[in-house]
Amino acid sequence: MSDRTTGATPAAGLPINPPPRLLMGPGPINADPRVLRAMSAQLVGQYDPSMTAYMNETQQLYRGVFRTENEHTLLVDGTSRAGIEAALVSLIEPGDRVLVPIFGRFGHLLREIAERAGAEVHVREIAWGQVFTPAAIEQAIRETRPKLLAVVHGDTSTTVMQPLDELGAICARHGVLFYTDVTASLGGNAFEADAWGLDAVTAGLQKCLAGPSGSAPSTFSPRAAEVITARRSVEAGLRESGDSGLGVGRSVIRSNYFDLAMLFDYWGARRLNHHTEATTALYGARECARLLIDEGLPEAIERHRLHGAAMLAGVQGLGLDVFGDLAHKMNNVVAVVIPDSVNGDAVRGSLLADFGIEIGTSFGPLHGKIWRIGTMGFNARTDTVMTTLAALEQVLRRQGAAVTGGGGVGAAWDVYADAVGGAA
Numbered sequence: 352m353s354d355r356t357t358g359a360t361p362a363a364g365l366p367i368n369p370p371p372r373l374l375m376g377p378g379p380i381n382a383d384p385r386v387l388r389a390m391s392a393q394l395v396g397q398y399d400p401s402m403t404a405y406m407n408e409t410q411q412l413y414r415g416v417f418r419t420e421n422e423h424t425l426l427v428d429g430t431s432r433a434g435i436e437a438a439l440v441s442l443i444e445p446g447d448r449v450l451v452p453i454f455g456r457f458g459h460l461l462r463e464i465a466e467r468a469g470a471e472v473h474v475r476e477i478a479w480g481q482v483f484t485p486a487a488i489e490q491a492i493r494e495t496r497p498k499l500l501a502v503v504h505g506d507t508s509t510t511v512m513q514p515l516d517e518l519g520a521i522c523a524r525h526g527v528l529f530y531t532d533v534t535a536s537l538g539g540n541a542f543e544a545d546a547w548g549l550d551a552v553t554a555g556l557q558k559c560l561a562g563p564s565g566s567a568p569s570t571f572s573p574r575a576a577e578v579i580t581a582r583r584s585v586e587a588g589l590r591e592s593g594d595s596g597l598g599v600g601r602s603v604i605r606s607n608y609f610d611l612a613m614l615f616d617y618w619g620a621r622r623l624n625h626h627t628e629a630t631t632a633l634y635g636a637r638e639c640a641r642l643l644i645d646e647g648l649p650e651a652i653e654r655h656r657l658h659g660a661a662m663l664a665g666v667q668g669l670g671l672d673v674f675g676d677l678a679h680k681m682n683n684v685v686a687v688v689i690p691d692s693v694n695g696d697a698v699r700g701s702l703l704a705d706f707g708i709e710i711g712t713s714f715g716p717l718h719g720k721i722w723r724i725g726t727m728g729f730n731a732r733t734d735t736v737m738t739t740l741a742a743l744e745q746v747l748r749r750q751g752a753a754v755t756g757g758g759g760v761g762a763a764w765d766v767y768a769d770a771v772g773g774a775a
């Protein structure tokens with residue numbers, strides 16, 4: 352690339368100027384412009400009254416998004432897996448038993464992080480595209496007697512969502528802590544941290560929250576906070592006795608950056624210095640929550656349901672098959688079976704090159720077998736659904752697949768017409 356006026360590339364390169372894209376994959380998606388505007392605001396000092404007020408407001412906004420009264424509701428700086436890692440490394444002591452029911456790629460991630468935290472991890476696996484029954488999870492809890500149940504809510508790798516509403520009571524019955532990763536589902540599907548009995552929940556911005564990756568909103572119940580801060584006491588005690596404490600006590604949280612006891616002290620009334628809060632990411636995370644609360648959570652979930660239903664009807668209307676247990680499909684993403692007659696990567700390539708539209712590929716056992724198409728956050732809209740279906744039809748036809756002419760847009764239109772009819 353070269354400078355237009357001189358023909359030369361400046362030594363320092365050209366300014367960031369990404370190509371216009373419509374991101375219809377499983378995340379990231381196009382950020383809401385209001386989030387981007389919030390993120391262009393000037394910095395303030397770490398303890399400026401405006402900054403600490405923004406931190407407090409962000410905590411309160413996310414209590415609304417997570418549907419919790421938890422005092423310990425905060426941002427972990429980093430992408431979604433920073434939140435996962437902070438939760439697991441702070442809750443798990445080496446040797447603790449952890450149960451991970453795995454139904455997709457992100458279950459494997461939970462297992463890996465729990466293992467790195469020193470847990471004795473027990474897994475139960477089910478075919479991708481399916482979810483566990485509460486009875487199966489309770490049976491596994493009886494068999495393994497874990498300290499912690501760690502389960503993904505919506506797994507974008509398979510597009511299905513594990514029902515969590517009955518698991519909190521099961522965990523309470525067996526004295527098990529209950530953690531979930533809601534990165535893919537939060538804001539686009541019903542979620543109730545308190546009513547469902549969650550002890551620890553972590554998320555990210557780049558799915559239904561309409562922001563960029565880089566901040567992990569998280570919340571911890573009083574019970575989880577007790578487990579975590581008890582470990583702090585041990586460490587603080589060791590420190591006070593002149594020992595660094597690191598690597599001495601069994602209970603020391605084996606990460607500084609992800610030590611939630613220290614993060615609680617930073618976000619809490621004591622405001623003890625830890626890292627420098629990622630100010631720009633906080634502006635973005637705060638705006639994501641503000642937009643959701645302003646729209647209304649039920650309204651945002653209904654918007655994701657409607658546009659997800661239109662996209663599902665549209666791909667089926669083109670004559671394509673979808674993958675996974677539709678009764679447990681997340682609102683915001685659909686897995687489309689790649690027809691035998693086309694090359695999946697060539698179709699994605701043409702969508703990107705000729706229409707500027709990105710859809711997702713897939714991992715593991717589904718690699719090369721399905722595409723994943725998202726309708727989430729800022730991109731859960733009628734125009735994005737229609738444009739994607741119209742483009743997909745043309746690309747598929749050009750690549751030799753038999754598709755129903757007009758069947759995609761037509762079926763989506765019917766879903767929208769029914770929704771308007773239903774509301775009238």
Ligand SMILES: *Cc1c(COP(=O)(O)O)cnc(C)c1O
Pocket residue numbers: 378430431432433457503504505506507508532533534535555564565
């Ligand atoms: C997309 C997704 C993530 C993303 O993690 P990052 O660290 O932000 O890349 C995590 N968990 C689940 C369930 C997801 O769907």
